[in-house]
Amino acid sequence: MVDRLCKLFDDGNSAQLTLFADNDLITFNDAVFVDQPLRYVQKGKEQKKHKSRVRIQTVDDNGYPVVNVNVTIEQNPASRLPIGCATSKLILENEKYKQWFTSSFGLTTFANEMKWYNTEPSPDIENYSVPDSMLQLMKQNKILVHGHNIFTDDPKYLPSWFSWTAKNLRDQASTPSKYIKKLKEIQSYIGKGSGMAIGLQSHFDVPNLPYMRAAIDTLALAGVPIWLTELDVPSGINQAEYLEQILKEAHSHPNVEGIILWAPWSLECYGGMCLTDRDFNNLPTGDAVDRLFCDYWSSKKLEGKTDKNGNFETSIFHGDYKPKPGRYGSFKGRSPGGKLDNGMMELRRTASAVM
Known part of the structure; x- marks a missing residue:
């Protein structure tokens, strides 16, 4: 018996929904989902879970922003x-x-x-x-x-030498x-x-x-x-x-x-x-x-130019990156969700699993 409310989101497909109850677990019939709408939902979840926006500023030797300079970001595979x-x-x-x-x-x-x-x-x-x-x-x-x-x-x-006497649970x-x-x-x-x-x-x-x-x-x-x-x-x-x-x-x-x-x-x-x-x-x-x-699931090699404030902003998957300024300039500052350390940008979620 299903005793919980369940919200169903229509993806535009009028296919009938079938519910199965397994104690407190409710699942949906496979036939309801087709590949493209499901992939669209998955991609939206991936964007939220695995990607963040990052802003990088290029500066010259005197610490002034460098505008219109090429920036390349490469991800460590x-x-x-x-x-x-x-x-x-x-x-x-x-x-x-x-x-x-x-x-x-x-x-x-x-x-x-x-x-x-x-x-x-x-x-x-x-x-x-x-x-x-x-x-x-x-x-x-x-x-x-x-x-x-x-x-x-x-x-x-x-x-083989161990004597198994405990109850198998x-x-x-x-x-x-x-x-x-x-x-x-x-x-x-x-x-x-x-x-x-x-x-x-x-x-x-x-x-x-x-x-x-x-x-x-x-x-x-x-x-x-x-x-x-x-x-x-x-x-x-x-x-x-x-x-x-x-x-x-x-x-x-x-x-x-x-x-x-x-x-x-x-x-x-x-x-x-x-x-x-x-x-x-x-x-x-x-x-x-x-x-x-x-x-x-990778940001591959991203290229762009800095704006009037010397900033380059983009959305990338979490991971380790090597940002490279073109012509001249260096990187400074911190990026939302990541950091710059000796030119290496680390952008990742906080891991709660023990490695």
């Missing part, structure tokens, strides 16, 4: 979005893997290298040499490392409303200000975007950061198309703070999701990710 990809220990051994990843992403999660069964294969014998080496590599390349679960409440994902029929209930129960013991976050294992088949949106809306009621931590789509003819749809929806949602693609490179891709082949040539999924990064 690795800083573009809080979207990363899982990595495996193979990155320590394969130079091509290392070059491809460090030039493509600014965020990662170690796939299994931090799991308990790898770091303590025998009782009281710990070995963190592999994840330590991976962490050092990421630090050297200024790549953020997002944490991941170190064990799962399933015997097959625990060390997993709920196979979990729903967003049940998730919220359990989260509030945990918060009642440890407190709301304990640095909690929601990490959603996001293994999709055929995406139901309205349900996905409504589910995240419901989880957002917890008031904690939400990450999609293992986003993948199984191999198939529509894999790349589905991946692109999911990424657009997640990226535009105001409560999703980060996304990890579950596509660690391997010599053979056994039915999972890979972005490249073994020689690091893009697969259709890799093309989809590059298309979103380069065509939809």
Whole structure:
């Protein structure tokens, strides 16, 4: 029974709306939404969530504004979005893997290298040499490392020597409303200000975007950061198309703070999701990710001229930028939502997720 009011915004399409109720969760029939109107809504959300206006002033050696001077702003590709990809220990051994990843992403999660069964294969014998080496590599390349679960409440994902006697509390029929209930129960013991976050294992088949949106809306009621931590789509003819749809929806949602693609490179891709082949040539999924990064979600290279006050103002995606004045002049001052530091402008949202 639906006992909450729901506002429906007509996009000009007179298609009939169908509501489904799942406890406190309300979703919409897929058929209601068509690609273009939905993309229009997503783009509006992306503009609000991921872009800000920035003003840069050029000055001469005496500190006076320089008018009508060319200004170029270039974005650091690795800083573009809080979207990363899982990595495996193979990155320590394969130079091509290392070059491809460090030039493509600014965020990662170690796939299994931090799991308990790898770091303590025998009782009281710990070995963190592999994840330590991976962490050092990421630090050297200024790549953020997002944490991941170190064990799962399933015997097959625990060390072989560990005796599993605790009651398995997993709920196979979990729903967003049940998730919220359990989260509030945990918060009642440890407190709301304990640095909690929601990490959603996001293994999709055929995406139901309205349900996905409504589910995240419901989880957002917890008031904690939400990450999609293992986003993948199984191999198939529509894999790349589905991946692109999911990424657009997640990226535009105001409560999703980060996304990890579950596509660690391997010599053979056994039915999972890979972005490249073994020689690091893009697969259709890799093309989809590059298309979103380069065509939809980056400011690319922006050029313009300063006005009568020596200012250049534009709207750009959050990230790290290198502004370059033409002919002569330097940059000074602060920009709304960002800063200038030794010529490097940083424009980004305040991150509430723990890296």
